[in-house]
Amino acid sequence: MDEARRPLIEIAGVSKHFGEGEARVDALRDIDLTVRRGEVVALLGPSGSGKTTLLNVIGCIIAPTVGRVTLDGELVYDNRALRGDLRRLRLDKIGFIFQFHNLLPFLNARDNVALVLTLAGRSSAEAQERALELLDYLEVGHRKDAMPAVLSGGEAQRVAIARALANSPRIILADEPTAALDSKRAGIVMDLLRKLAAEHDACIVAVTHDEKIYDRFDRLFHLRDGVLEDQEEEAT
Amino acid sequence: MNLAYRDVRHNLFRFVLTCLGLSLLMAVVLAMIGIYNGLVADALNIVKAPQADLWVVESGTQGPFAEASKIPGSTRDAVARLHGVAEAGSITYQTVEARHAGDTLRLYVIGYEPGRPGGPQAIAEGRGITQTHFELVADRQTGLVVGDRIRLGRNSFAVVGLVEDTMNSGGDPAAFITLPNAQILQSQLAPPAQRIQTARGAGLLESADTVAAVIARLEPAADPLGVATTVRQWKHLGALTQAEQEAILIGSVVDRAKRQIGLFLGILLTVSAVVIALIIYTMTMEKLKQIATLKLIGAPDRTIVSLIVQQSLALGMVGWSFGLILILLVKDYFPRRVVLEPVNAAALGGIIIVVCIVASGLGVRAALKVDPATAIGG
Incomplete structure (x- = not known):
């Protein structure tokens, strides 16, 4: 297989249901999905269609009821969890970007990024140095000592992106990454994410309702009632 | 971090x-x-203050703190002559309310014999009692100062010294006076009441020479329990060792x-x-x-x-x-x-x-x- 097109996310026959009997809700039904290195894809669909559930399955936050999930070449689920320490897997392989950035309010920008690195076992000095590099790379290095409460929406989202990139994850999951931004800043953030995916050999899966940024994705996946209905290629 | x-x-x-x-x-x-x-x-301070080894009290009582105790004043001489007793002193305890500087002062009055066990241990200010009558040593908590005068019963007392941290289990600060003064304070009635008692002839029958307890310090080699047993042979007297007295106080009075x-x-x-x-x-x-x-x-x-x-x-x-x-x-x-x-x-x-x-x-x-x-x- 061409290494440059190697799949980072492979989902095959994944279903997920909550509850049993009359209370049973089928959140995902027989989903097949492959996302390759460098790709930026979007999960679209109305509320309750299963977007967030699929994101949670990819993020190893919830286990699928049935199906296979392979992340960065490692088979994680095959009708059951194959790895005990999913926390460590998330720390090493997955970066998360949230709708409202979810920075810890009691840490400044630099420490928010450095925290992920110290959790991964890096020394404090090393973590601080790497955090500053990332903040500089995302052009918010001058705000390294600022607390999240005083950062603008765009700045906070860049710090959150720096945190997601801290451990050089191969998979970045983004939940409405531009929902809290105006259209100009949303475009800037999406361009940045595309650039990061290309430069870090990573893939990005984003849940979004923001039609203005659809053209920034390589592919759009539509979910309805837990079923992946179709996919369309976008010219970017 | x-x-x-x-x-x-x-x-x-x-x-x-x-x-x-x-x-x-x-x-x-x-x-x-x-x-x-x-x-x-x-x-415990009140019990420990006299540094006694033995408390001789009225038979059948756990006095003088847990219960009232009244024994003849002559008991002291009898106790002092017992084998193993180094020295003995009579003592009385009573709570008195007095007026001072416009306030009511509640005092725990201790009557003792100067030169014998039972008096204040350490004088913090002033001096100890040297006169037989009308001198008083008070706890600092009373608010009295050396040189003050205070009326107890029908007599006025001069404050000659102060002690610290000496009060009863109710928190009333102590005031030391001589035993004769304490006995007068205990027995002396207001003039109209005294006249009625005298008319009834009651005052003539009752002796004022009673004390609450006799405290004894023993020779170093003496056995407190042995001496207590000897005292108990006098049917009208009881005896408690210092440890028993402390246990009674903790067990009943402050329990x-x-x-x-x-x-x-x-x-x-x-x-x-x-x-x-x-x-x-x-x-x-x-x-x-x-x-x-x-x-x-x-x-x-x-x-x-x-x-x-x-x-x-x-x-x-x-x-x-x-x-x-x-x-x-x-x-x-x-x-x-x-x-x-x-x-x-x-x-x-x-x-x-x-x-x-x-x-x-x-x-x-x-x-x-x-x-x-x-x-x-x-």
């Missing part, structure tokens, strides 16, 4: 306010411990107060535990989204547990420290003596550590149940 410290620093004002609230609670707990200690110490304060202390500690648990639980609930984010980005459970437990311990320890400082600053303003030993403060510190760890269990339980998915989806 210590997350607990960073969070506290970020919300410093609120943390300090919470600690101050908790410290007031701790101060009350420490005050109750101090009052309890003071109660016991005051009660109810001790249990009352002990129960209140237990309630206060329970309230403190509930308050700490609620504070920690509320602090944790406010951080659920942050905890979910921490879990999602890969923080292990121990990071989250230590965040909660460390904050809980910090809260408890700062509250305890502030409380201790506060009570040390104000304890001398309490109407009753507050005696705080280092071991009491350390014990409370230990209890607070345990309470904090247990109380943080609620917060930890809530935090560990948080689904990392909560961080996603706003």
